[in-house]
Amino acid sequence: MSRFLSLSELLSSLTNSVATLVDAPQGDEVVVDQVAFLDAGDLVMDLPPGQPLAEAYLQVGVGDREATDWLCALARDCPAADRPRVLFSKSVSAELRAAAAGAGVAVVAVHPQARWEMVYSLIDRITGHNAGRTGAEQPPALDTDLFGLAQSVAASTRGLVSIEDDQFRVLAYSADNAAVADPVRRLSVLGRQGPSGYMRWLQREGVFDRLRNSGDTIEVPPQPEWETRRRIAIGIREPGRQGGRAPAVLGTIWVQEGGEPLDADSPHTLRGAASIAARVIWRARRAPTSDALLIQRLFGAHGGGVDVAAFAHHFGVTPDGPAAVVGFGRCAGAGEDDELMQRVIVTLRLHASAFRQDCLTTMIGPRLYVLFPEHHSVDRVASWARQVIGRLGEHFGLELRGAIAAPVDGLADVARARAEADRVLDHTTELPDAEPVTTLARSRTTVLLAEILAAVGERPDLRDPRVDLLMDHDRRNSGRLRASLDAYLRRYGDVRSAAADLGIHPNTLRYRIRRAAELMGIDLESDADRLLLEIQLAARRSASGEQSAPGRL
Template structure:
């Protein structure tokens, strides 16, 4: 994709929102990013950057224009019409302006979106612009900022240099989750009961107070925005925070829609992968499916009474997805014709995100701060944070697949109040074999029952083999013809039990005493029946091939066995 130029930017954003005063180097100069700077630290060298003159009056922006030229920036944006045009022309820097009442965080978001500068770590989830918004709010209020969801997970945080932070901020990012405590709970209760910014005291002796604002859309609470008050917040910080929370609501709603769209597209792609109707390698890469893997299938017990089966199946999908993501991270699950399918990585296989990298929407950004002599990702803990414990390692491995399936079956059965069955297909070496593993799982589902609600294909291989043999033999005339039909017909016409006797004899390993025990008759009775059978049905029981074919036909096509007669 070609780099954005100043002319491109004006074509997209120009007009009332952004006015160009001068462009000494022409409108073909590149614009790589919109840069927020609070003016208290030297400008970093950022060729192609467009500097937003936050906190600087337009008429007094001459020194900032000179500094921008020295840093290699493309231009400077001031608020109001009275910018230093002469200084800009003298130093070869473009000068642009926005309206006097324009909120800097909205200007930054608008320009960043137009330039295409979204943080890569969050681009797939639709939350990338939250980082730009956090930077804009931090620049406008004068305090380091974080945006959280309703569960107190940190979604985005600012990285404006020079703003005061405390140890809570440095530690909180390590867990990306507000630790639970009575003090935190009380402060969140106060926050979510308010409709204006709330000032909250520090919860530790070395901590700093916070200015916080709930994020809402209609009557729904979507999260909150937190600003560290280091004693130098701007006079209009509360108004800026209100505007920022309003923008955050729009971004969170947009991110939700983007996630739902991505999930829908991912589900459709996984469905085609399991059907074998798409090119496996690129599909697997897009889905983050590991190499060696197997398909697990989950279904509601067909014998159970389910008032709203479609809705209950969707709830089952949620349970399976949640448990698989807790075990393996980003995961591929889909609901197809009432069956929930999940791809489980084999031992040693690691699910990957796009381009082979697993990234979550909560991943820390690349900026770092020094703490205790070690390099740590910089983050924000909004109130009363403690050092989070190390997250438990995710369990993987073939032996864990069955235990995971059993756990899901138990949890789903309790949550949905409907028995659930789970089947595990064979482990395949790569995504191209997932359609075969799915076929295995579908077969296993057909042989499960209340006594065996969970099984791998290897555990029930004889059952599924006979099931498939029955289907193949039933479809082919030459495989379904033979003496077994004459045996059943003779029993039906004469009231005999030759078929039962024959199957019990086969199941007993052609042992007369064992067959008699299964039939609850004397061995001589069994011996007599088999002699009569050979005479009336024309069966040669001395021929091992005929015995094999006859047993397969009676077992697979007639469904008879010593355990059922």
């Protein structure tokens, strides 16, 4: 049976520096899933019958008198199952407490200096990480939950832990006793910056520079002037960066010494925690938005399948075609740079939107895609794509190929069109002399031939053992029989031209061709034997990454 975050768990995560429980008529194990701001619009109580309210409300912009009247109306007019579970308030009057008790709603006092947007963000993040857990499951894994990571680091170091982003905004922190949290710690978890003088002192002492430039922990001594306790800290650095520029700093983990000295192994703990936090923050920054995921599903990613009518209404595009899909892929040997491609997709989106405002762009894996709804002219799309490839090449130093799938029969046909573009890109990006922009119709010979050779190479039962005999002979004897056959077939049996290509005498080539035919037991005068041999040799070249001569298998 599923369970969500309880009020007691939520308050433990928030810590009493931010919020303390005042009353809980239904106990502190009530479920808290959704959080919302309580404003004047919520006081009207005109929700459709049976529609429940959020489990938690933050009393923002509403006085105690209005909130009290709202709670009384809840007790009178709203079924108990549909009422909120808890109200967070900075000014808890006796009348408010009494009305909340009558409505069965818990009251939590929020620190007067806490920023409401910070409290909302924290509650939303905490409940979001815990939603969907079952009683038999463990808490969220440390590599997905910064609050769980902060709590684990606190237990290992015996300190008070804060995890901040690169703008020193708190992302997560460990539970603590307010009596041992110094002023900087308290202000940080309340969503407010530390004293400006203390921040300037950190800058002057080079603390920020060391966090940026060092991959290890640094020591920050106590400062009586600012009433701070001893700290150790480590920068959270971009994961997986090898070569090129230095890894970006994504944030910082701070550990404040509490009521007892920090554990001697704390620096080692922080190094491991920084690696975990880096992965979490990096994934969160790169995670697509709900709109981006929806577009990717339209293109067939993540299982595909969208409600076409709802999608068209949401994005303001026509659901019916004809449309055009353009795919862009990097040429073979260009390497992979995900960060670069993230910048490229932004620039591509600008160019595509200038061409047609209702376009949709996305990146799936290493490839970029654009959908132009209701586009009738493939030639205009091709001209645009060639210009974009040139501009992206100049700006980012990229060599790209483009593939157009058109006409596309509306939004329902986009996934098929993307698959068609991928078929073209799979094979044209490997050819150094391929057209910069093409279609399946223009590249059908290249695409079908490559797919046929791939199918032959992937099926052992279609592999001719006679060619294996030839290749084994060449390996044992340092021979050139296979190369001689390749040249002979490439020149359509013209011995003199093939011998000139190899730099040998025509009689030498004739001998090699006879020897190869005898070894394999094939008849090179037979059209069928020659065709099969060409396919088999081409399949082996394709599997090994060798390039065929233009126009040949």
